[in-house]
Amino acid sequence: MSSRTGILPMRSGPYSEVDTSDAEFQRAVSRFLAVKDQTFAVSGSIPISETEPTTLFFRTTGISHALPFPLRPDALNQLPALNVLLAACEPDLEEDGSDASEGSKHDPPLVWPSKLPFSTTFDLASHPVLDTIKMALLNKHYPGTYLYAVRDKFEIFLAGSRTGPRQDVPKPSRIRDGSHLVASVVITLPVPHRGGALVVRNPDGGEERFYPTNQNKPGDKTLHWTAYLADCEHEVEFVEQGCRMAMSYGVYMKSFGPAGPRPEPLFSPNEKLLGSLSALVRLSKDRTLGVYLTGGYDCSPADVLADSLVPHLKCSDATLYHALKAFKVIVELRWVALGHVWPADRTVQLKTDDFENTASLMRQKLSYTYGAPSKSSMHRAGRQRRRSVAGSVASYDGSSNMGALGISGIGGRGRDRHSSRYGYKVASYEVEEDEDEYLDDIIVEGGAVPLQETNIVVLTARDEGVFRCSVPAISRGELEEVQVNVLLLFYVE
Numbered sequence: 001m002s003s004r005t006g007i008l009p010m011r012s013g014p015y016s017e018v019d020t021s022d023a024e025f026q027r028a029v030s031r032f033l034a035v036k037d038q039t040f041a042v043s044g045s046i047p048i049s050e051t052e053p054t055t056l057f058f059r060t061t062g063i064s065h066a067l068p069f070p071l072r073p074d075a076l077n078q079l080p081a082l083n084v085l086l087a088a089c090e091p092d093l094e095e096d097g098s099d100a101s102e103g104s105k106h107d108p109p110l111v112w113p114s115k116l117p118f119s120t121t122f123d124l125a126s127h128p129v130l131d132t133i134k135m136a137l138l139n140k141h142y143p144g145t146y147l148y149a150v151r152d153k154f155e156i157f158l159a160g161s162r163t164g165p166r167q168d169v170p171k172p173s174r175i176r177d178g179s180h181l182v183a184s185v186v187i188t189l190p191v192p193h194r195g196g197a198l199v200v201r202n203p204d205g206g207e208e209r210f211y212p213t214n215q216n217k218p219g220d221k222t223l224h225w226t227a228y229l230a231d232c233e234h235e236v237e238f239v240e241q242g243c244r245m246a247m248s249y250g251v252y253m254k255s256f257g258p259a260g261p262r263p264e265p266l267f268s269p270n271e272k273l274l275g276s277l278s279a280l281v282r283l284s285k286d287r288t289l290g291v292y293l294t295g296g297y298d299c300s301p302a303d304v305l306a307d308s309l310v311p312h313l314k315c316s317d318a319t320l321y322h323a324l325k326a327f328k329v330i331v332e333l334r335w336v337a338l339g340h341v342w343p344a345d346r347t348v349q350l351k352t353d354d355f356e357n358t359a360s361l362m363r364q365k366l367s368y369t370y371g372a373p374s375k376s377s378m379h380r381a382g383r384q385r386r387r388s389v390a391g392s393v394a395s396y397d398g399s400s401n402m403g404a405l406g407i408s409g410i411g412g413r414g415r416d417r418h419s420s421r422y423g424y425k426v427a428s429y430e431v432e433e434d435e436d437e438y439l440d441d442i443i444v445e446g447g448a449v450p451l452q453e454t455n456i457v458v459l460t461a462r463d464e465g466v467f468r469c470s471v472p473a474i475s476r477g478e479l480e481e482v483q484v485n486v487l488l489l490f491y492v493e
Contacts, residue, residue, distance in 0.1 A: 035206070038202065038204065038206050039136055039137065040137065040200070040202040040206060040208070040228060040229045040232055041137075041200040041202075041208045041210070041226065041227065041228035041229070041232065042132065042133070042136045042137065042226070042227050042228075043210050043224065043225060043226040043227070044129075044132065044224075044225055045222040045223065045224050045225070046127055046129075046222060046223040046225060047221060047222050047223075048069065048070065048190065048221040048222060048223060050221070052121065053068045053069060053121075054068070054069045054120065054121055054122045054189070054223065055067065055068045055069070055120065055121045056069070056085070056118070056119075056120050056154075057117075057118070057119045057120065057121075058085060058088070058112070058116065058117060058118045058119075059116065059117045060084060060087075060088045060116060065081040065084050065085070066081060067079065067081045067082060067085060069189050069190050069191070070189075070190035070191070070220060070221055071189075071190070071191045071192070071243075072192075085112075085156075086110065086156065088112070088113065088116060089110035089111060089112055089113070089156055090110065090111060090113055091108045091109075091110060091111075092108045092109050092110070092111045092155070092163070094108075094166065106160070106161065106162045106164075106238065107158070107160045107161040107162075108161060108163070109155045109156060109157045109158075109161050109162075109163060109236070110155065110156040110157075110158070110161075111153050111154065111155050111156075112153065112154040114153075118154060120247070122187065122223065122247075124149045124185065124187075124249060125148075125149070129185060129225055129227065130147045130148075130149060130251065132227070133147065133183050133185070133227045133251060134147060136227075137183055137227065137228075137229055138182060138183070138253075144255055144256060144310075144311035145253050145254060145255045145256070146253070146254060146256060147182070147251055147252070147253055148179075148251075148252055148254065149185060149249040149250065149251050149252075150171070150249060150250050150252065151247060151248075151249050152168070152171065152184075152248045152249055152250050153247075153248050154245075154246075154247050154248075155245070155246050155247075155248065156243060156244070156245050157193075157196055157236060157239045157243065157244035157245075157246075158239065158243055159239055159240065159241055159242065159243075160238065160239065161238075161239055162196075162235070162236055162237055162238045162239065163235050163236045164235055165201070165233050165234070165235045166233065166234065166235065167230075167231070167232070167233050167234070168181070168184045168230060168234075168248075168250065169181075170250060170252070171250065179252040179253060179254035180252060180253060181230045181250050181251070181252055182229070182230050182251055182252065182253045183227055183228065183229050183230055183250075183251040184227065184228055184230065184232075184234075184248060184249065184250055184251060185225055185226070185227045185248065185249040185251060186198060186225065186226045186227075186246050186247070186248050186249075187223055187224070187225050187246060187247045187248075187249070188212040188223065188224040188225070188226075188244065188245070188246045189223065189245040189246065189247070190220050190221060190222060190223065191242065191243050191244065191245050192220075192242050192243075193239055193240075193241060193242030193243055193244045194239070194240045194241040194242055195237060195238050195239045195240035195241070195244075196212075196236055196237060196238070196239040196240075196244040197209050197210060197211050197236070197237045198210045198212075198226055198234060198235075198236055198237075199234065199235050199236075199237060200226070200228045200232050200233070200234045201232060201233045201234070202229065202231070202232050202233075203231055203232075208228075210224075210226045212224035212244075227251070230251075267319075267322070268322075269319050269320075269322055269323035269326065270319075273319065273320070273323050274323055274326065277323055277324070277327060278327075281327050281329065281492050284457075284492045285492055285493070286492065286493070287455070287457055287491070287492055288454075288455055288456050288457065288489055288490070288491045289456075289457050289458075289459060289489070289490055289491075289492070290334075290456050290457065290458045290459065290487040290488060290489040290490070291320070291458070291459050291460070291487070291488050292458075292460060292466035292467070292485050292486065292487060292488075293309070293313075293317045293333075293466065293467045293485070293486040293487075293488055294315070294316055294317060294465055294466050294467060295313065295314045295315050295316070295317045295318075295467060296314075296467060297309055297312055297314075297467060297469075297486075299312075299469065300469070300471075301335050301347060301348035301469060301471050301484045302347055302348050302349060302350075302471055303347060304347065305333075305344070305345065305346075305347060306332075306333035306334050306335045306342070306344070306486055306487075307332055307333045307344060309333055309486065310333065317488070320488065321488065324488075324490050329490045329491060329492055329493070330490060330491040330493070331488065331489070331490045332344050332489055332490075333486055333487065333488055333489070334486070334487045334489055335347070335348050335448075335484055335485075335486065335487075336451070336484070336485050336486070336487045337443070337448070337471075337482050337483060337484040337485065338439070338440065338443055338482065339450060339451050339452070340440075340443050340444070340448035340449060340450055340451065341448060341449055341451055341454060341456065341487065342446075342447055342448045342449075343447060343449070346446075346447040346448075348446065348448075348471050348482075348484055349446040349447065350442050350443065350446050350471060350473040350482065439473070439480065439482075442473065443482075456487075456489065458487065466485055467485065467486055468483045468484065468485055469483075469484055470482065470483055470484070471484050
């Protein structure tokens with residue numbers, strides 16, 4: 001019996017039965033590699049519901065008209081609304097035919113005047129077209145941003161008309177503050193016609209041709225859409241017969257939430273949080289305060305800066321960030337572990353003295369766990385290690401009336417000045433000095449600074465669940481897992 005592994009047959013004998021030196025095969029591979037990563041335009045179709053047909057509504061001289069789709073081939077002679085639509089449209093001033101190649105002339109398309117009312121029952125946001133654009137074209141769709149579409153123009157291509165090569169430009173009057181044009185969408189209405197292919201070219205010379213699936217098909221009930229990046233050049237070839245109608249949209253990207261130089265959150269912090277922050281900020285002049293993030297975030301401290309989590313903040317972390325921004329305080333995120341804090345511009349880089357175990361180390365999977373800020377921030381494979389830094393963990397005395405809020409990570413000067421006033425006590429835990437000092441050296445060599453040497457005041461509630469992620473390290477030939485937290489720091493001037 002012949003054995004098979006998976007769905008691909010396993011053959012014995014030579015490594016390959018295909019002569020890869022064959023010139024035709026090499027050309028095919030070259031063509032494939034040249035285009036596989038150059039997606040700059042996509043297309044698809046949207047069926048028209050029989051119960052909710054696509055209808056255009058427009059008004060010319062005080063009289064409103066409605067034009068339902070799809071249109072029949074003889075609609076030009078039987079629909080008065082279509083004749084009114086054609087009579088109200090104007091030649092596209094951007095296409096006068098004088099720039100046609102090889103001295104040839106062409107008729108420009110007709111466009112609906114922007115000064116006249118025009119609307120349609122087709123809602124681009126009700127279909128996953130923008131999601132498709134985000135997935136297929138915008139591989140750099142940054143967190144904290146969203147897409148929205150603005151109708152640009154309605155064009156009619158009669159027989160003999162076309163457009164020359166051109167590039168879309170954003171309409172200043174329709175751009176929301178802080179947004180920019182990233183793509184365009186062309187919706188071709190179901191009107192029978194022949195020709196009129198949409199040709200799209202990217203800056204690298206790549207070219208795609210799109211023929212609407214509904215062209216020259218009477219009774220077809222689909223809308224054909226084509227999307228392409230904003231830096232692409234496009235043109236519509238000659239319409240040989242019939243009438244090509246299309247609506248074009250500009251797709252814009254805009255930031256929201258805590259990302260960007262001017263944050264625009266989609267929600268407002270509640271009054272209770274703002275009130276508590278107001279009192280805290282008033283009593284914290286010239287101090288740097290910090291709280292642990294409590295949400296769940298998929299990140300690697302060794303690869304990204306802590307501030308890169310800002311667009312991903314969620315739940316109470318996002319609410320607190322927005323509330324702090326309302327008080328105009330300086331806010332930033334920092335990595336912290338084992339009583340040490342990393343600068344804002346540094347990732348968690350743990351140097352090691354054992355390079356032979358690098359391959360084994362890279363196979364370790366980073367884990368993301370939740371729980372209270374542990375007194376032991378570092379675990380060894382197979383057993384728990386106890387870890388503390390004197391003065392780095394503190395809580396209010398149970399006999400005080402200050403509540404359950406705790407303060408930690410206070411510098412020496414701040415601790416002496418405020419400990420009796422606020423009634424907290426420093427908690428200490430058993431320290432394995434001989435085992436932990438070596439790891440401390442590794443952390444310091446990686447750019448971290450002991451919290452005791454800073455003026456950071458870390459505010460924590462008892463049994464508060466915070467985000468933790470593990471960064472593997474090799475110390476004296478053994479695999480270690482350093483538990484890293486994220487501090488949200490804010491400085492009150």
